[in-house]
Amino acid sequence: MAQSATVERILDAAEMLFAEKGFSETSLRAITGKAGVNLAAVNYHFGSKKALIQAVFARYLTPFAVKLNEELEKYQGTSAEEPPTIEMMLKTVSYTMADIANEYGNGPSVFMRLLGLSYLESQGHLRKFLVDKYGQSFKRVEALLRQVNPELSDVDRFWNWHFMLGTTVFTMAGMNPLRQMSEHSYDQDTPVDEVVKKLIPFLAGGLRGASDAAKAGLSETESVV
Amino acid sequence: MAQSATVERILDAAEMLFAEKGFSETSLRAITGKAGVNLAAVNYHFGSKKALIQAVFARYLTPFAVKLNEELEKYQGTSAEEPPTIEMMLKTVSYTMADIANEYGNGPSVFMRLLGLSYLESQGHLRKFLVDKYGQSFKRVEALLRQVNPELSDVDRFWNWHFMLGTTVFTMAGMNPLRQMSEHSYDQDTPVDEVVKKLIPFLAGGLRGASDAAKAGLSETESVV
DNA sequence: TGTACATCAGTGAACGCGCGTTCACTGATGTAC
DNA sequence: TGTACATCAGTGAACGCGCGTTCACTGATGTAC
Numbered sequence: 001m002a003q004s005a006t007v008e009r010i011l012d013a014a015e016m017l018f019a020e021k022g023f024s025e026t027s028l029r030a031i032t033g034k035a036g037v038n039l040a041a042v043n044y045h046f047g048s049k050k051a052l053i054q055a056v057f058a059r060y061l062t063p064f065a066v067k068l069n070e071e072l073e074k075y076q077g078t079s080a081e082e083p084p085t086i087e088m089m090l091k092t093v094s095y096t097m098a099d100i101a102n103e104y105g106n107g108p109s110v111f112m113r114l115l116g117l118s119y120l121e122s123q124g125h126l127r128k129f130l131v132d133k134y135g136q137s138f139k140r141v142e143a144l145l146r147q148v149n150p151e152l153s154d155v156d157r158f159w160n161w162h163f164m165l166g167t168t169v170f171t172m173a174g175m176n177p178l179r180q181m182s183e184h185s186y187d188q189d190t191p192v193d194e195v196v197k198k199l200i201p202f203l204a205g206g207l208r209g210a211s212d213a214a215k216a217g218l219s220e221t222e223s224v225v
Numbered sequence: 226m227a228q229s230a231t232v233e234r235i236l237d238a239a240e241m242l243f244a245e246k247g248f249s250e251t252s253l254r255a256i257t258g259k260a261g262v263n264l265a266a267v268n269y270h271f272g273s274k275k276a277l278i279q280a281v282f283a284r285y286l287t288p289f290a291v292k293l294n295e296e297l298e299k300y301q302g303t304s305a306e307e308p309p310t311i312e313m314m315l316k317t318v319s320y321t322m323a324d325i326a327n328e329y330g331n332g333p334s335v336f337m338r339l340l341g342l343s344y345l346e347s348q349g350h351l352r353k354f355l356v357d358k359y360g361q362s363f364k365r366v367e368a369l370l371r372q373v374n375p376e377l378s379d380v381d382r383f384w385n386w387h388f389m390l391g392t393t394v395f396t397m398a399g400m401n402p403l404r405q406m407s408e409h410s411y412d413q414d415t416p417v418d419e420v421v422k423k424l425i426p427f428l429a430g431g432l433r434g435a436s437d438a439a440k441a442g443l444s445e446t447e448s449v450v
Numbered sequence: 451t452g453t454a455c456a457t458c459a460g461t462g463a464a465c466g467c468g469c470g471t472t473c474a475c476t477g478a479t480g481t482a483c
Numbered sequence: 484t485g486t487a488c489a490t491c492a493g494t495g496a497a498c499g500c501g502c503g504t505t506c507a508c509t510g511a512t513g514t515a516c
Contacts, residue, residue, distance in 0.1 A: 004492075022249070022345070022346055025249050027468075027469065028470065028471090038493060039494090040471085040495080041492085043471060044492075044493070045492085045493095048470080049470065116345055116395075119398070119399050119402075120346075120395075120399070121247055121250075121345075121346070127402065155407060156423060158407055158410065158411065159403075159407070159415065159420060162396065162403055163392050163424065166391060166392045166394075166395025167388050167389075167391045169395060170341075170345075170391025170394060171387065171388060173344070173345055174391070178387055181383075182383055182384070185383065186379055186383065190380065190384065198381060198384050198385070198388075198435065199388065201434040201438035202388045202432070202435045204434050205431045205434015205435060205437065206431035206434065207427070208434065209426040209428075209433065210426050212430065231459075231460075252501075252503085253503065254503095262460080263460060263461050263462080264462090264503095265461065265462080265463095265505080265506090266460065267503090268503080268505080269459075269460070269461095270460095273504080274504090453515100453516090454516090455513105456513080456515100457511105457512085457513075457514095458510105458511090458513095459509105459510095459512100461507105461508080461509075462507100463506090463508105464505085464507105465503105465504080465505070465506095466502105466505105467502080467504105468502085469499105469500080469501085469502085470498105471497105471498080471499095471500105472496105472498070472499105473496095473498095474495100474496095475493105475494080475496105476492105476493085477492095478490105479489105479491085480490075480491095481487100482486100483485105483486090
């Protein structure tokens, strides 16, 4: 499917417009107009708008899942006795993502905004597609997280992992309006990679806060407050 | 406007459907159908779909802004020498929000999901409406945050405040699918208030992580990694 | 007390519009004999 | 080498549909005299 120039142009245009306006607010006419191809080409190549949305994700996620697993291989050896720090893992994930997003699409903030939309827009088909296709690939990340903070229960780790994901997705998805607000209020723009640098200590601190609470509290969460 | 039963029924139905499916995927026919009122009633009472969306937010946010400022009054006295802890402030905000959401609408998770959608769906009119109408009301929260972690610069505090907001919004907005995933993977459901209890140490830890990084690094953020 | 008029919440049906999808078609390239 | 057919990317125009909005209208309640 990916051999045709038309297919690539549709994917590029769709990706940018989806990230900008969301899935349901982006029409096939807007996509094919931006791509400079015929309206019917989307249905010819992809079959439907839903399938196009999934293809946009697959173009990022398939190489990302492969690359991330390769990168995380490196930590498998040094695992049990000397676990990697939270910050090391976060850097690995974020750098891998940035590399992939630059190579295969329109960059990391577009990618993250798509991820954010995939959670919040009610595209049931998309959630199912992502879980079915990529759920298995990210089991290794889960296993590594267990080594980073073994004091958390599996359920607690699940939730804190999604807290981290949420912070990241929300930040990247709202990057442009947030930067505008920062500029407007403090006369100071913050480039995307500066934001990511601020994000990492926040995420790491959050995970440590959760671990500390688990060590201190043990079922009586009230005591930490 | 709020004296008519029809108006309230439209707001209730709209709120639930917006939270469930997003703004652009919810039609006026669905809203008026659920509310049991005539299709034209929305345009009669509110003028347009956009104005309805704004009215749904106003019903929550107007009392919330008032109540939150009242609650935070209490900390103003004890401020400079003995600042409130991060956890205290987070509890105040979250409890106030839960109270308001239960009293004026369909509960906290619906409210937070609406907030999340307001960031991620490209409803330009809505963002403008929220900033114009409520921006000023939340200046006090900003001032209190400054007392909690004075070592952060204003810009850093802005970003970390939005990291916290992002975590919360994302979590509450995706509450249902996340709970399903937790149940599916660990055979263990997590009630909403349990999730909030897990969230607070994460947020507090994140803010502490940012403060520590600021104290340690001072412009050379690299050193914390 | 009765009549005429104004106001207002709500209605039913229709409006035009943009949407995703479909379909018959074209023209270029490859393949079989 | 030439002819007939098949395959395939891409096209132009139309399809039906659901959308937000509009408009003339109804019926109940309030107000002036």
